[in-house]
Structure formats: structure tokens, C-alpha cells
Amino acid sequence: MGTDADNVRMFRTGTHPCGYWADRQARDLVLDPHDPRLPQLYPMALDWGFRRSGDIVYRPSCVGCQACVAVRVPVAGFRPDRSQRRCLKRNGDVDARIVASVRTGEHLGLYRKYLAARHPGGGMDDHGAPEFEQFLIGSWNEGRFLELREHGSHRLLAVAVTDLVDGALSAVYTFYDPDDSERGLGTLAVLKQLEWAARDGRAHLYLGYWIAGHAKMDYKRRFQPLEGFNGRGWARLQA
Known part of the structure; x- marks a missing residue:
């Protein structure tokens, strides 16, 4: 992912109700929200299928489901x-x-x-x-x-x-x-x-x-x- 991505911390959330399917549980992969490089990392993250919601940059990472396609x-x-x-x-x-x-x-x-x-x-x-x-x-x-x-x-x-x-x-x-x-x-x-x-x-x-x-x-x-x-x-x- 290049030098800009060196030492980027990512976290996987716990399960939570899926926002799209009522009968499913979801998990997300999230970039460290406290990383001061987020403005610089964001374009690269979009290119890797991530998305922004507020200050959170995330990508679905659900067990047994790959329905969400960036x-x-x-x-x-x-x-x-x-x-x-x-x-x-x-x-x-x-x-x-x-x-x-x-x-x-x-x-x-x-x-x-x-x-x-x-x-x-x-x-x-x-x-x-x-x-x-x-x-x-x-x-x-x-x-x-x-x-x-x-x-x-x-x-x-x-x-x-x-x-x-x-x-x-x-x-x-x-x-x-x-x-x-x-x-x-x-x-x-x-x-x-x-x-x-x-x-x-x-x-x-x-x-x-x-x-x-x-x-x-x-x-x-x-x-x-x-x-x-x-x-x-x-x-x-x-x-």
C-alpha cells in the first residue's frame, strides 16, 4: 500500500446489527480514528474499498458475507x-x-x-x-x-x-x-x-x-x- 500506509493501525469492530439486512450481524475494519494522517490516508483508503462516516473510515469485514461491494x-x-x-x-x-x-x-x-x-x-x-x-x-x-x-x-x-x-x-x-x-x-x-x-x-x-x-x-x-x-x-x- 506504499510508504503512506506504513504503520497504519486498523481495528476490527465487534459484531453489530447489519444496516442493510435485518437478520444479519456485521463487523467492520476501521482505520485508527486518532491517526493524524487520516486526511492523507483517506484517498488511498477509498481506493482500497473503504468509506467515510463522520470521522470513521471503515470497510465491512463480515464473517461469511461479502454482499457489500465498494x-x-x-x-x-x-x-x-x-x-x-x-x-x-x-x-x-x-x-x-x-x-x-x-x-x-x-x-x-x-x-x-x-x-x-x-x-x-x-x-x-x-x-x-x-x-x-x-x-x-x-x-x-x-x-x-x-x-x-x-x-x-x-x-x-x-x-x-x-x-x-x-x-x-x-x-x-x-x-x-x-x-x-x-x-x-x-x-x-x-x-x-x-x-x-x-x-x-x-x-x-x-x-x-x-x-x-x-x-x-x-x-x-x-x-x-x-x-x-x-x-x-x-x-x-x-x-
């Missing part, structure tokens, strides 16, 4: 398919704006509304400002918020929390107004992140973990070409 889109090769083009057309009245990753009351209100609708009883229902800061912003990463707003009214429709690393963007989390679900705001957020990465000349957009057949995760396969990390390197995943 995925990324090679930006230069991406072309929206017919469904994605329809999503862009349907949202022609939406403005995208990149802003600092600073929480506002508007952001927090939309986040809480999204959690109440999308993850009721999932343990995140009572998230307030401290949890927002801890989970979405963190203390050491370079992040931005990609805001999606309705043109004219400037009503906030969605926020895509995005990390900037050398040569890539990483899609950390997206929350949106559940009253506008017909817009396909989750898909639109990824499309706008891909446009952003292309403008910046970045090679990849990391999309976190894809799980085949999972209702909330399988959509990532529609962004082609898509690469998955197989434990040794990245390989093309077929649509």
Missing part, C-alpha cells in the same frame, strides 16, 4: 442512459449549487424530514444538530454540500454530501424532500456529482457500497461504466 464510476466514460436523461429533463427546473459543508437550519430541517420518511424506527429518527455534524460533516475531511434547489422559489430539494480527494469525488450521503420523490432526486444528485467531477477533471466518483438485489442499494448499478472493488483491485461490473 463501487465507483470512471467519470470520463459515463454517459447517462435513457432513464437518466429523462430524470435530467424532468428536473430542468432544478439548480445545482456547491456550497461549504456548513450546517444551516434549512439543511437540518430537510435532513430530519427525510429520516422520518425514509428510515422510521431505524435509530436515526432523533438525529439533531450534533448528530448531523458528527455523521455528515466530520472534523478532518474536505467536504462540500451539493444543493439542489427549485428554480425561482429557491426551495431546497436535496443535499448531496460530497468529499473532495485527489483525482476523485466521494458521494458520502444524500438526503432529499420525500414529498418530491417523483423527481428521482437521488438519481439526480449522482448525475450532478458526475457533472461536477467531469468539470473538475476528476477520474472517479465513489458511490459507497452496492448490494446486489437490495432495494435501496441496487440503483447504483445503473451508473455505467461501474467498477467494483474485489479485495485486490477494481474490475468492471456489468449492468
Whole structure:
């Protein structure tokens, strides 16, 4: 993993309930959260299938299960398919704006509304400002918020929390107004992140973990070409 990875400490967590399958237990491999080199190690960790949640950089390390596959889109090769083009057309009245990753009351209100609708009883229902800061912003990463707003009214429709690393963007989390679900705001957020990465000349957009057949995760396969990390390197995943 190179000299930057020399003496990197990693820990394996104890078992905890899986966030994707209610009947499974999960474990994670975690980089030492107190390592002062985390900002420098983070791009390399993404390339090795890790992900950030708050200040924690982790990778699933579950006994007997390899369902979670880290995925990324090679930006230069991406072309929206017919469904994605329809999503862009349907949202022609939406403005995208990149802003600092600073929480506002508007952001927090939309986040809480999204959690109440999308993850009721999932343990995140009572998230307030401290949890927002801890989970979405963190203390050491370079992040931005990609805001999606309705043109004219400037009503906030969605926020895509995005990390900037050398040569890539990483899609950390997206929350949106559940009253506008017909817009396909989750898909639109990824499309706008891909446009952003292309403008910046970045090679990849990391999309976190894809799980085949999972209702909330399988959509990532529609962004082609898509690469998955197989434990040794990245390989093309077929649509």
C-alpha cells in the first residue's frame, strides 16, 4: 500500500446489527480514528474499498458475507442512459449549487424530514444538530454540500454530501424532500456529482457500497461504466 500506509493501525469492530439486512450481524475494519494522517490516508483508503462516516473510515469485514461491494464510476466514460436523461429533463427546473459543508437550519430541517420518511424506527429518527455534524460533516475531511434547489422559489430539494480527494469525488450521503420523490432526486444528485467531477477533471466518483438485489442499494448499478472493488483491485461490473 506504499510508504503512506506504513504503520497504519486498523481495528476490527465487534459484531453489530447489519444496516442493510435485518437478520444479519456485521463487523467492520476501521482505520485508527486518532491517526493524524487520516486526511492523507483517506484517498488511498477509498481506493482500497473503504468509506467515510463522520470521522470513521471503515470497510465491512463480515464473517461469511461479502454482499457489500465498494463501487465507483470512471467519470470520463459515463454517459447517462435513457432513464437518466429523462430524470435530467424532468428536473430542468432544478439548480445545482456547491456550497461549504456548513450546517444551516434549512439543511437540518430537510435532513430530519427525510429520516422520518425514509428510515422510521431505524435509530436515526432523533438525529439533531450534533448528530448531523458528527455523521455528515466530520472534523478532518474536505467536504462540500451539493444543493439542489427549485428554480425561482429557491426551495431546497436535496443535499448531496460530497468529499473532495485527489483525482476523485466521494458521494458520502444524500438526503432529499420525500414529498418530491417523483423527481428521482437521488438519481439526480449522482448525475450532478458526475457533472461536477467531469468539470473538475476528476477520474472517479465513489458511490459507497452496492448490494446486489437490495432495494435501496441496487440503483447504483445503473451508473455505467461501474467498477467494483474485489479485495485486490477494481474490475468492471456489468449492468
